[in-house]
Amino acid sequence: MRLLFRSCIPGGKKYVALIMNDANDKKLGNPGDKKSDNDAPADEKISQESRLIRPQTLKVAKASPEPDTLSNFSTCSTDLDENEIRRQLLADKWRQLFDKYDSEGFGEIPWDDFIEVLKTPDFIQAITPNKRDILLDRALERKTTAITFQDFVNIMSGKRSRSFKCAIHSRDGEVTSENDFHILYKEPPLFQKMVHLIAEEFLTEGRDRKYYADHYTCCPPPVFILFITILELGFFTYYTISTGDLSPLGTVPIDSVFIYRPDKRSEVWRFLFYMVLHAGWLHLIFNLLVQLLVGLPLEMVHGSLRIGVVYMAGVLAGSLGTSVIDSDVFLVGASGGVYALLAAHLANVLLNYNQMEFGIVRLLAIFVVASADVGFAVYNRYAGELVGAGPPVSYVAHLTGALAGLTIGLLVLKNFEQKLREQLMWWIALGVYAACTIFAVIYNVTSPSYTYAT
Template sequence: MGEHLSPAPAVAACAEAERIEELEPEPEPEEPLPMAPEDHWKVLFDQFDPGNTGYISTGKFRSLLESHGSELDPHKREVLLALADSHSDGHICYQDFVNLMSNKRSNSFRQAILQGNRRLCSKALLEEKGLSLSQRLIRHVAYETLPREIDRKWYYDSYTCCPPPWFMIAITLLEIAFFLYNGVALDQFVLQVTHPHYLKNALVYHPQLRAQAWRYLTYIFMHAGIEHLGLNVVLQLLVGVPLEMVHGAARIGFVYVAGVVAGSLAVSVADMTAPVVGSSGGVYALVSAHLANIVMNWSGMECQFKLLRMAVALICMSMEFGRAVWLRFHPSAYPPCPHPSFVAHLGGVAVGITLGVVVLRNYEQRLQDQSLWWIFVAMYAVFVLFAVFWNIFAYGLLDLRLPPPP
């Protein structure tokens, strides 16, 4: 009866566990994973759409922008507010909201740009004071290439110089390097094309060596002389670099390479006995696209002295084209092979006023959403296929006497 009873085993185990738990440090709370940008906008959208309808009213959209507007550049905020005022049904769907806030290239983005352009009442970029040198450069590029003020403001706020316009700069440096190397090897820099060994270079397109497919592209690294290289380099840097800063390396690189390939294929079809050298196909694609874009948006383009500068550009292009025509029919330095053809210039122009114009007219918009883009892509593909078959069969069927290989 008087014996001391020991605690039950379960009670003892529980007490022991409590003592151990007191000794162990409490685990630190796990940090939440960082949210993706779309998740961030989803959280904001859901705050104004508690019923998960997928839509918010334009009034709530304005409230959201006013409360979170500090996360956006001021000019982007103007565009989005203009879009909020433009919806006749009074609602904005979630996908449009995410595309706009995430700066995605989409039709809804273009809609915002167009609506904002009609409703924008704030001062123009040219009227803003106190800009740094880099900001003035970006503003200058915007006015050189974009016809709408709201596009210019959006680009001005969005451009970060990351990545820089590397494509046009890299192509230009490679062309200069190959020219200097070839000049030292031939001991001739002016009218290199007249040197008897000029065509022996493995980069030149030659009709007898047309089966070597790389020559349809690598001929851009060979130039007829320093006068030929000089004008192409100037046009590439003055026109190509600003266009790449605005539209990106992928789009401008595509137009440039498409012009280069179209140039060599055009020569193989229309001037079958002539070789090809120089980057004029790509250069003329970019310059003709830029000039056509200016003409088509004449009232909106506010670049200084645009008429005079267009005249100067056309004169330079005409002089270069005239030089190429003269050289083609000048007595050859390596008969019976003629001097390089001028038809590549025309191939570049054809690409510029078709594919190039569509690219330049659709800043920050998905090209695959444009029916005109697919029409011109199909035309280009048909031309390439036609030229390939022409090179395979036509030379033999026409019994054409080609110059001997170099």
């Protein structure tokens, strides 16, 4: 006879085989033999019994299962006690988390309540983002009225998919039990991790996050923000080398053909191209950081065309607003476009902060940074004028650029993968922005020219 035992080492693949030939079987006294156990000599009995109880005399088979000896044994069997213990411990872990929000004690949570539960710190800390997305999708499908504890455990443990994959890979020797299933897990690439992070940070709807994370391919690539950033950095380098001034506040290049000047309003390109100039590296660094940390991810999510429209709308609003509200000052920098992106994203987070992780913290952080920059710009506007440190530079572009972001920008960023022409609010916002722009243009055409003494 041949007996086969599997070792109880967690995740192990060792098999111990006790093989005895037919002659030994007869000596041990099989039921079909006529000769009884009492007929064998005493010393022979002791010798044979020692063969059964001494582990060092057992023949150990190879670690890899052989087809002829293991064909009748399932390599994905889950009959080990430690497997059951692990499942029980896992179920107890999820039971504590589930029961905490099962106020009625019925073993189920209504879907509406469960969607709110997914946003709690306990679930965020205990459950991975991928599992939360799966649970959210199940909640949005609403095939039932509530999620039961068993459904919750099945999703968290991946029971069905694990058993299926285990069966598929059992024949290639990669998996011999559910304890070895971690062998099949592949770490997602860095690019996929980045895409998932951007979806979590810059999209508010669960379905939008999942769709973006599953379908984004970086084609076409986000080139607008990168192009603008390189352009602004190149102009700053050129004027810094020309003037030799590398101070934090720097020197305003008032003789540049790109700077907005109140006495050069007839040169209409200045209303847009002033954005490539900056008053010092401190001003430049802030704008570039916001463009790259906020603008680039937004462009990856919403596309170059939409972000380009929002950015340039903020730049134009900055110069037109300055020409009307603070008409006797110069204007440099990309703050109008930067604040359009920042304000649009800030407003989107504000409207959906309860659906985003740490929404309040994000709002406070953005508000503090933006307020500090605006306060610094206001100080330079009036302090520089008092001490006679060159021509004053306006801060109005920060505010009017932000207003452009709250109209055009907010709707562009809010309607992910939707046709904007079908949105009523889009047309209203477009009308408001167009009306303000037309008013500012008429004002600049009809108002007398301002003469600045150089």
